[in-house]
Amino acid sequence: MTELRQAIEELVEKHLPDESHFVVEVKMEEKAGKTTLLILIDADQGVTIRACSKVSRAVSEELEAKEMIGDAYVIEVSSPGVDFPLSSRRQYQKNIGRELKLTLDSGPDVTGKLVEIDSENVTLLVKKKEKGKKATEEEVLFPFAEIKKSIVQVSFK
Template sequence: MHTMSELREVLEEMVSGHLPDQGHFVVEVKISPQGDQTLLSILIDADQGVTIDTCAKVSRAVSNEIEDKNLIENAYRIEVSSPGVDYPLASERQYIKNIGRELKVLLQDGKEVKGKLLTVADGSITLQVKKKEKGKKATEEETSHALEDIKKSIVQVSFK
């Protein structure tokens, strides 16, 4: 019997093995016991976006492998999806995918920064932030933040 974190690791590796190509990656694998069932929530993403078809294929392949290896003893449900727009960015790769978009970034020190994501490199991001002072024209400045200083970043969806 695996511990939760061992099982999560095994599943992450398994999911990675069933992704269609290098453009896809695992964002998160969550294991939540629900009564007599276990829910496996698997989030995958791709540099070009994830299709429902890919989610279905990964789901089937992972299910078959869980059965073959007898990994989970009780009943389980598996959900494979891509992170929604409101899901915080988790990896440098997800930041890269969102270059050019507006982000709302919550820093570890409690400060909040909103700006357009310009670059992602060497574990930090650069944002273009509008600064507005009373009675003056808004100016823009670039600010850099190390990924480890960021509590969470959410892409701001604009419907213009």
Template sequence: MNEPRRVIQDLAEKHLPDESHFLVEVKMEDKAGKTRVLILVDADQGVTIEACARLSRAISEELESQDILGEAYILEVSSPGLDYPLSSSRQYQKNVGRELKVFQNSGTETIGKLLSVEPNEIKLLVKKKEKGKKAIEEEMIVPFGEIKKSIVQVSFK
């Protein structure tokens, strides 16, 4: 990880509102001669706009007082959003009980209800359909090492 990104990550973690909030990712890119810094933060009970705004102000003040990025930068603090892949055990834990679409390294895609999260794996409840028969549900264990990405499925039921 490059030095400015590590410093910004440390600043973000330092200024999180409380223990229920956690850092998901810090992205940096050059955009039209300015450095764009995107900080994605999540929380066990969801992130508020106010929490993002407070975090943005605190980080911005430190970036400027310490002159970490030089002159021009764009700072964005946001929650990852529903379509953003889950990246940590804590995010999986937050979504227990919800439907996930899991893309495995093997190319397999599985949709199932997230039942539990263990240190090295997740457990899904998957519906198996056979022609002419009623769908049955079975539990499926997927090790984290086999997961390429997981996305929460939006339900409008």
């Protein structure tokens, strides 16, 4: 199954509209007796419905021509929702300046503004509140290896 998933991911990459688009996840699931192929794509400036439909058609045609999936299946191509965890450095890069909530391997969750990323770490601007003092902001580094999950926080301000 992982070989098939990898082959499909390569197909998706081949049919992305341009180099600003990238694959976030390719997953096959059984839902109510049907195979669902879920393809999540993202782009540096956001994903359009047109890009999703183009990828869906092109990948479907090639899957059918090569008979890569034997049974009937449903294909879903979309961008990851706001509640979908960040999974690549490229997604972190795209979200610099936005509020993130990090779930760490140890310790409490941390929320702060994403300031920068490098090959090893994520830097957040975190508000520190000390008793009887005004809140201050401090840049804190979090190694990727210690991050279980990162979710972009939606602001309605």
